[in-house]
Amino acid sequence: LVFQDANLMPWRNVRENIALPLILQGMPRSQALQKADTWLEIVGLQGFGEALPRELSGGMAQRVAIARSLIQEPGLLLLDEPFGALDALTREKMASELLRLWQEHRTTVLMVTHSISEAILLSDRVLVLSSRPGRVVLDLAVDLPRPRDEDIRYTPEFGALARELRRAITD
Template sequence: MSQTEEPLLTVEALNETFVDSSEGLEALQNVSFVLGSHEFLSILGPSGSGKSTLIRVIAGLLEPSSGAVNFHCLKQRPRIGLVFQQANLMPWRTVLQNILLPLEIDGVPAAEAQEKAMHLINLVGLQDFVHAWPDELSGGMAQRVAIARALIQDPDLLLLDEPFGALDALTRERMGLELLRIWQTSQKAVILVTHSISEALLLSDRVLVLSARPGTVTMDLDIPLARPRSEEIRYSTQFIDLERKLRHSLVPRVN
């Protein structure tokens, strides 16, 4: 977060333990960080490090065992958009109807809702698929619908939990660039969970690295790559050096 940017979110000394009939499973341990109001933060970590658990705690879907998640500079309850690995579109609704759903639930007048939805459809590049059904969409297109649906309530924070994890490598790279373009236009605060170091570097202002379970913050790295960014930045010396630094933080040292 830049020194001039207002903080949106503070996560403070967060711990999460799941208790079953036999024993407790400690998922997160003493996790703390601050997120700026327009910042793009990625979270990296090995499988089982608590990345998705952290997203769910921030979203209010899970109560932390201890610690706190505090939102700042908001006069009301924060609006949060969520996108998961699966788009979870309703198969009986078109692209437009899926995106409109949150506003229908909120009782927004139809004309106003349609205007917002069409703006987002153009933003995510699906203007030729307004009336398409989910089974007519590629995986990448379905995720763009999910992102538009998450943005339609004008969220204060967009939480993305491995949104491109089910896509093939080339589609994933293309969707990363699409997400970068959407973020540069919307300037929302974003937290992205990803396993891809290069994806995190391309998109983010900062990257948090979590350890293996229990997840603790082992690195909080500012990404000083100039914006706007393009695919070519992956081949720069600065990008490669940052990629190496993050990779070393994730791979256990062998004595």
């Protein structure tokens, strides 16, 4: 589970934050830290293993939180607006990172977002929920080819999906 806020342990360095779930599961510390090193590289944070959370940007902290979740090799990754607190450019970069990680590891991801563009870019399926009581008002299949990158946002197919999604939200 990855929240809007990275929720890192401020007294643990990046490497220790990533390794924490494995250590709590009883894996020997040295082995857990070695796996954390692999994930540091996967999320593009090699060289930051000894940094404390306060020394990281928001995007870097979110990558640590994602690595901390993925190090457990979950069958399902739950993301609750993980990019909501990030600036637009960092948000785009994190979306690209998530696409890359999905392409490499194929973990099933369930993500809550309020961004139409982000939902279409990252998803194979988008569910739009009504306000209270919450019910599904649209179940939209996203048939865009993979692998995806930022340029897909500028295609007519992407635009058509965005319009359909926007209509469902504003109805």
